[in-house]
Amino acid sequence: MTAPPLAADPVLAAFAAAVGVDGPVAVEGNRTRWATGGALAAGTRLVQAPTGIVHHQAEEMIVCVRAGTPMAELAAALRDRGQRCALADLGGTVGGAIAVGENHLLVLGCGTVRSSVLEVRYVSAEGRLIRGGGPTVKNVTGFDLPRLLVGSLGTLGLIAEVILRTNPLPATSVWAMAADADPFAVRDALLRPAAVLWDGDTTWVNVEGHAPDVRAQLAGLRALGSFTEVAGPPALPTHRWSLAPADLRQLDSTEMGAFVASVGVGMVFAERPQPPRTLSPAVAALSARVKANFDPTGRLNPGRAPGAR
Amino acid sequence: MKLRRHSGRAHDGGPDAALVADLQAAIGRDRVRNDSAERALLSRDASVFDDGVAGPICFPGSTAHVQAVVRIAVRHGRAVVPRGAGTGLAGGAIPLGAPVVVSLTRMNRILEIDHDARVVWVEPGVVNLDLTKHLQPLGFHFAPDPSSQQVCTLGGNLANNSGGPHCLAYGITNTHIIAAEVVLPDGEVAMLGGLDAEPLGYDLRGAFVGGEGTLGIATRIAARITPTAPAVRTLLMSFADVRDAANTVSAVIAAGIVPAAMEVMDQRITRAVEHYVHAGYPTDAAAVLLAEVDGLHDGVDIDAQAIAAIGREQGATEVRLARDDNERMLLWKGRKTAFGAIAQIAPDYYLHDTVVPRAKLAEVLAQTYDIAERHGVIVMNVFHAGDGNLHPLLIFDAREPGVLERVHAAGAEIVKASLAAGGVLSGEHGIGVEKQAYMTLLFTDDDLDHQNRLRKSFDPDCRANPGKVLPSGHSCADIQLLTAVPQGMWV
Amino acid sequence: MDLGIDADELNTCVQCGLCLSACPTFRVTGDETRSPRGRIALMRHVQLRDAPLTPEIVQSFETCVQCRGCEPACPSGVQYGRLIEQTRTTLARTHRSTPRWLRLAYIPLARPRLLRAGSVAIAVAQRLHLVPTRLGLSVRIPLRQQPIPASGSDVYLFTGCVMDAWQRDVHLATQRVIEAAGFGVTPTLAQAPCCGALHAHAGLTDHTRRMAHKMMAALRPDMPILVDSAGCAAAMKDYGHLLGTPEAGAFSARVFDVQQWLAQHIDRFPKVAPLDLRVAVLDPCHLRHVQKVHLDTRVVLRPFVRELVELDDDGLCCGAGGAYSALEPALAGQIRARKVGSIDRARPDVVASANPGCSMHLGAAGVPTLHPMQLIAQALPGRRPLD
Numbered sequence A: 001m002t003a004p005p006l007a008a009d010p011v012l013a014a015f016a017a018a019v020g021v022d023g024p025v026a027v028e029g030n031r032t033r034w035a036t037g038g039a040l041a042a043g044t045r046l047v048q049a050p051t052g053i054v055h056h057q058a059e060e061m062i063v064c065v066r067a068g069t070p071m072a073e074l075a076a077a078l079r080d081r082g083q084r085c086a087l088a089d090l091g092g093t094v095g096g097a098i099a100v101g102e103n104h105l106l107v108l109g110c111g112t113v114r115s116s117v118l119e120v121r122y123v124s125a126e127g128r129l130i131r132g133g134g135p136t137v138k139n140v141t142g143f144d145l146p147r148l149l150v151g152s153l154g155t156l157g158l159i160a161e162v163i164l165r166t167n168p169l170p171a172t173s174v175w176a177m178a179a180d181a182d183p184f185a186v187r188d189a190l191l192r193p194a195a196v197l198w199d200g201d202t203t204w205v206n207v208e209g210h211a212p213d214v215r216a217q218l219a220g221l222r223a224l225g226s227f228t229e230v231a232g233p234p235a236l237p238t239h240r241w242s243l244a245p246a247d248l249r250q251l252d253s254t255e256m257g258a259f260v261a262s263v264g265v266g267m268v269f270a271e272r273p274q275p276p277r278t279l280s281p282a283v284a285a286l287s288a289r290v291k292a293n294f295d296p297t298g299r300l301n302p303g304r305a306p307g308a309r
Numbered sequence B: 001m002k003l004r005r006h007s008g009r010a011h012d013g014g015p016d017a018a019l020v021a022d023l024q025a026a027i028g029r030d031r032v033r034n035d036s037a038e039r040a041l042l043s044r045d046a047s048v049f050d051d052g053v054a055g056p057i058c059f060p061g062s063t064a065h066v067q068a069v070v071r072i073a074v075r076h077g078r079a080v081v082p083r084g085a086g087t088g089l090a091g092g093a094i095p096l097g098a099p100v101v102v103s104l105t106r107m108n109r110i111l112e113i114d115h116d117a118r119v120v121w122v123e124p125g126v127v128n129l130d131l132t133k134h135l136q137p138l139g140f141h142f143a144p145d146p147s148s149q150q151v152c153t154l155g156g157n158l159a160n161n162s163g164g165p166h167c168l169a170y171g172i173t174n175t176h177i178i179a180a181e182v183v184l185p186d187g188e189v190a191m192l193g194g195l196d197a198e199p200l201g202y203d204l205r206g207a208f209v210g211g212e213g214t215l216g217i218a219t220r221i222a223a224r225i226t227p228t229a230p231a232v233r234t235l236l237m238s239f240a241d242v243r244d245a246a247n248t249v250s251a252v253i254a255a256g257i258v259p260a261a262m263e264v265m266d267q268r269i270t271r272a273v274e275h276y277v278h279a280g281y282p283t284d285a286a287a288v289l290l291a292e293v294d295g296l297h298d299g300v301d302i303d304a305q306a307i308a309a310i311g312r313e314q315g316a317t318e319v320r321l322a323r324d325d326n327e328r329m330l331l332w333k334g335r336k337t338a339f340g341a342i343a344q345i346a347p348d349y350y351l352h353d354t355v356v357p358r359a360k361l362a363e364v365l366a367q368t369y370d371i372a373e374r375h376g377v378i379v380m381n382v383f384h385a386g387d388g389n390l391h392p393l394l395i396f397d398a399r400e401p402g403v404l405e406r407v408h409a410a411g412a413e414i415v416k417a418s419l420a421a422g423g424v425l426s427g428e429h430g431i432g433v434e435k436q437a438y439m440t441l442l443f444t445d446d447d448l449d450h451q452n453r454l455r456k457s458f459d460p461d462c463r464a465n466p467g468k469v470l471p472s473g474h475s476c477a478d479i480q481l482l483t484a485v486p487q488g489m490w491v
Numbered sequence C: 001m002d003l004g005i006d007a008d009e010l011n012t013c014v015q016c017g018l019c020l021s022a023c024p025t026f027r028v029t030g031d032e033t034r035s036p037r038g039r040i041a042l043m044r045h046v047q048l049r050d051a052p053l054t055p056e057i058v059q060s061f062e063t064c065v066q067c068r069g070c071e072p073a074c075p076s077g078v079q080y081g082r083l084i085e086q087t088r089t090t091l092a093r094t095h096r097s098t099p100r101w102l103r104l105a106y107i108p109l110a111r112p113r114l115l116r117a118g119s120v121a122i123a124v125a126q127r128l129h130l131v132p133t134r135l136g137l138s139v140r141i142p143l144r145q146q147p148i149p150a151s152g153s154d155v156y157l158f159t160g161c162v163m164d165a166w167q168r169d170v171h172l173a174t175q176r177v178i179e180a181a182g183f184g185v186t187p188t189l190a191q192a193p194c195c196g197a198l199h200a201h202a203g204l205t206d207h208t209r210r211m212a213h214k215m216m217a218a219l220r221p222d223m224p225i226l227v228d229s230a231g232c233a234a235a236m237k238d239y240g241h242l243l244g245t246p247e248a249g250a251f252s253a254r255v256f257d258v259q260q261w262l263a264q265h266i267d268r269f270p271k272v273a274p275l276d277l278r279v280a281v282l283d284p285c286h287l288r289h290v291q292k293v294h295l296d297t298r299v300v301l302r303p304f305v306r307e308l309v310e311l312d313d314d315g316l317c318c319g320a321g322g323a324y325s326a327l328e329p330a331l332a333g334q335i336r337a338r339k340v341g342s343i344d345r346a347r348p349d350v351v352a353s354a355n356p357g358c359s360m361h362l363g364a365a366g367v368p369t370l371h372p373m374q375l376i377a378q379a380l381p382g383r384r385p386l387d
């Protein structure tokens, strides 16, 4: 008994062939985050990842999906069977969402992207099909390549297909809003809010679960502010700031402009971009070794690096 | 005045004298041990593997100590092996080739809680259950709860990416590690990950978790703390056939319920456990299923009732709701001491840790019993059913001639059956030295090559816990280079 | 070398490590050679693999407090207490380790602070003619300073050998409490001078056997024997196993920890106003891990005090361990510091401990510690309130 080679799947084999073995190459999704991590070097050949949902096993809480599949399609298919996943539908593709690695607005409810990718199948810089991780919700067999690839912007391997963990949709999900609440107290008062948002004045919360629990939580919230139910979250400013949750207590709107902050998460959506962050020298050196080992010739997504602006 | 009369041999600290002297000079005499007793004990963990050979043992008290130890080891051309409580079941902490063993047990302070981030900073030697107990009065706990939680350390949990019954709903350790300060195998210190929402760069923290000590040594860990739910319902269901229990588990998940935990024990293990804890486990049932839901008061009742109904549909002969916290604790104590309790039946155990799709649980379980019978060994099953994570325990008495071969043969077949059902090799115990040989059943040479690239990025010279995880030929198997077998070893 | 341990018993340990955190010496050192799993592994190395008995191995065995906290933590039912007692017996017999009483006899002379604790054991040793005269202890330490009068013959109260002022007060209090429940008490006094627990710990089990025989012959076979020292009761409850005779078994069955006995008769006490105290219960190891009757202490104390609080360390040993605190002062001190931390977090007015050794050990660290019987005696009518 040996591991089945991925190349037996003609779709994956075709993708690997398209990536080839030399020359700069990148995967083109829907270009919704095309500029993230720096501008792609001129002359880079673009390839498309395969599309389609391979299988969705709701009772196993997994879905196997090709990387080029539009997020909208995946989200709809999961919803049809009462499920969801950690990836946000921001108009892009599944592979793009993983390569960029941005978490869902409801990350407290549906989990992080990095924890939801159970298996990755990708094409290496040498044009080989590589499998990392495994199809089960729990797996520690070997090193964690899926996590390494989440947020790697295609600089370590080009994602062809993934198996994602799915979760049942909550029975009820309600947004509520109050202009007079302390968002930090709100967050502490709720057991598992899916989101607590705050723009400096107004607080929005998303509470999910069984209907009676949701009602009870909303009733409890009234002690903390004059909450009323609303249809959804506020419009989010474009730029993502990644901060520590404690930083949210002293946000500076002169620096970031109008903002909506995700309390307990540290993500802030702001009018202006976050000043560049830097890696410590030790982490930068380690990251460089990772890149050099996975892509010795630097042909994968040249010009891009996670975190670069 | 010190009065000690010894008739044992003189101190045998002969081997590695220069190395030991350097280590002692750097971190203090009382933090370095090199006698044969210490070396013998630290050459083992909770696995059955006993070919390890430990070099000098260090008990650092700080990141600076760890860094000093690693640098000295590098200078002496020796590998290092981090060690927590030594409860690993795959031999991860077993030193190969007399490396310097870095015991993190004295770095056991809980440093600081960040309530906004819901994170606690700890040193790696903090015991899992101590952390949870520390957090309890504040309304929090550390969610990963391996059955060894009263002894295993956060560092070991992180390195093995450990799971536990309640990881079904809450996720395994990796989900709960936010950042880690690590001493890399060359002695550099790096902070991987961070408290900010989406830390910059590659997810090196995510890659480090589960590295089984081959990527460096964690010296400070930011662990997620989880609010403790106000309501809990724990159900104990009995079945006349272990397959009915397995099918109940699939049916619950298929119904869209993700309980906090779902654990199954077969009859043999239930009897051993009941004998130890007297929790009221039914010893006449072929299998018991322990299911727990937590959350808010109404929701847990809704879910508990739904689970009970599914259990009855699947043929449960008894469905019982734990009356109070006391009964609940006892039931869990029983489940969590299951591995240890089997020694009442035989003195040795060997177990695998495969994961199979839930829908295949019943089928693979039946195969484990067949396989064991064919090889003339006893198998007992106790497992994280909700995750499809099997723990078939092959129990035996190693003194019986030829039994080890039969045990290993049965183990190999069980692994193959699990993988054939679409499963994976290890759900939570890791690969260590125990399961390397099986890696090629699951991964191609190319796959393993890429795992090795990750490994090499952290440890280009194979200095951290060499000889682990990846099968020889795919990694730093060349530990001979780093070997210096000391004289005077008697084990 | 053959330690004389039963091979099957030695093999029951599966090396799982679940006992590590229940072991006080591992807790403070993080060192496998100071852990039950490690000690068992070393016994195996010595007995089964013929490893030489190095000083480090002897030390590993000697640093064991013999609190037996590892036993209830072990799901495999490893009888660690038996293993270590057998090991110590063999080592003592073959002169591989210095017998504890001898080491003990020296240490207090050099360390006046420890004399109080040490004098107990020396008195015992002298009584049993264990201390060679060349040690120059010419004055015989008295075993009993004031007689305790009998009040009836419903139950025996085992007064044992530990004889300093503190302990005498405990016996008197205990007797008062038992009488308050309506039982007539016969103190055993010279009829049963010693239970032999310290000797058993030191590996001198032959002496313990002799004492057991003596005590069994001296006491009437139809009276329950109540004991107010957890270590003594544990030893006496083990006579059945130690001697292996039906008579010894029957004797052991008549031995009760005083709290254990009173818990069954709690309704016989008069209703009294509880003492206005917050009391933390400290479970002596031999009550909790060996006799496993520590919950009875709570049952008995609860009506007599305002508030009972639990410590948060799962009954981890305090480091007293009979003579241990005198023999391994450094380790015992570290272990005690951990216990004191736990006590501080519980913020009690007073600590209740049903074992004299623990009380002295904690008392030496400034922790006010009383026997549960002393507290109850204070609450009973006709007593001055505690100052």
Ligand SMILES: Cc1cc2nc3c(=O)[nH]c(=O)nc-3n(C[C@H](O)[C@H](O)[C@H](O)COP(=O)(O)OP(=O)(O)OC[C@H]3O[C@@H](n4cnc5c(N)ncnc54)[C@H](O)[C@@H]3O)c2cc1C
Pocket (backbone or CB within 6 Å): B045, B046, B081, B082, B083, B084, B085, B086, B087, B088, B089, B091, B092, B093, B094, B104, B124, B145, B146, B147, B148, B151, B152, B153, B154, B155, B156, B157, B158, B159, B160, B161, B162, B163, B164, B165, B212, B213, B214, B216, B217, B218, B219, B339, B340, B428, B429, B465, C016, C017, C018
């Ligand atoms: C009875 C029993 C029940 C168990 N139940 C479970 C269970 O339910 N779930 C589960 O997942 N596991 C379980 N285990 C396995 C084991 O307890 C876990 O793997 C645990 O996380 C190991 O922790 P440890 O402190 O003992 O680590 P060790 O065994 O000492 O080390 C484990 C690995 O971690 C490395 N390591 C240790 N500290 C560090 C550090 N600071 N930095 C880097 N690497 C480090 C070591 O090199 C080694 O590779 C069980 C074991 C036993 C004996």
Ligand code: SF4
Pocket (backbone or CB within 6 Å): B340, B343, C012, C013, C014, C015, C016, C017, C018, C019, C020, C036, C037, C040, C070, C073, C074, C075, C076, C077, C078
């Ligand atoms: S004594 Fe018991 S708990 Fe300790 S290692 Fe041995 S089997 Fe495990």
Ligand code: SF4
Pocket (backbone or CB within 6 Å): C022, C023, C024, C025, C026, C034, C035, C036, C039, C063, C064, C065, C066, C067, C068, C069, C070, C071, C080, C317
């Ligand atoms: S008796 Fe006490 S000190 Fe000795 S090994 Fe057991 S727990 Fe540790």
